[in-house]
Amino acid sequence: MAELDAGSTQRTRPLSPHLQIYRPMLTMMMSIVHRITGAALYFGTLLLTWWLIAAAAGPNAYANVEWFMGTLIGKLILFGYTWALLHHMLGGVRHLIWDTLHGLEPTEREILTLATLIGSITLTLLIWVAGYLAMGGPR
């Protein structure tokens, strides 16, 4: 096998086309967004853990979490977490549908993908409105 190790062999070897050769498409974008939201939720879980530990630790620790979630950055992170959770959930449903070999026709898959995006944004806004209503208005 030693004669195949020459660098020239590697340079001349044909490569299959990768992502950059294709025109960006919605399904492609939402595929990577599914992975990105998944990774974001992975680290976002720390938020949930912090909240639970603070609640278990006592009023002072809980007040710290409440303060942080009330800041602009805290709200942005929480808003992002809400959207990521819902988008990843709806995207997951789409993938489960595709796992059954349904909804894979060109129009169907575009509609499904668009539906997850519109659905996640709409649901996120609705949940935040519900949240503010539950708290009796923004603060």
Place this chain on the structure above:
Amino acid sequence: MNAPPHMRTPMRRVRGLGAAHSGTGLFWHQRITSVAGIPLSIALVVIVVALLGRSHAAVVQILGSPLIAIVMLLFVINSAYHMWIGMQEIILDYVHDDKWKLMSLMANTFFVVAVAFASCYAILKLSFGV
């Protein structure tokens, strides 16, 4: 009849291998935990929205009540396994160097176990008090 060029059958090569050296079992577990994650995520959102703006005492009481605590425990355990598989998949896709791969796979396990254990401990403490 000629002897086969390799003693290993295709089945032998497939079984238990792949980048994770563990076959397709995790693929299926990712599907199971994703289905379970749908009702559990909806429940989490409802619980968090319901607890917004409440006093610490009220939050402790509600989070520690059996039904809510069980749902929260299920969410944490299900999510932990789901995200452990997911992050492993990401690592195996992008980290090709064996040393870094091994370390990041290990870090993934440590992170997920720590997060899951800490969350479960907090929920149980809220449930059983002190």
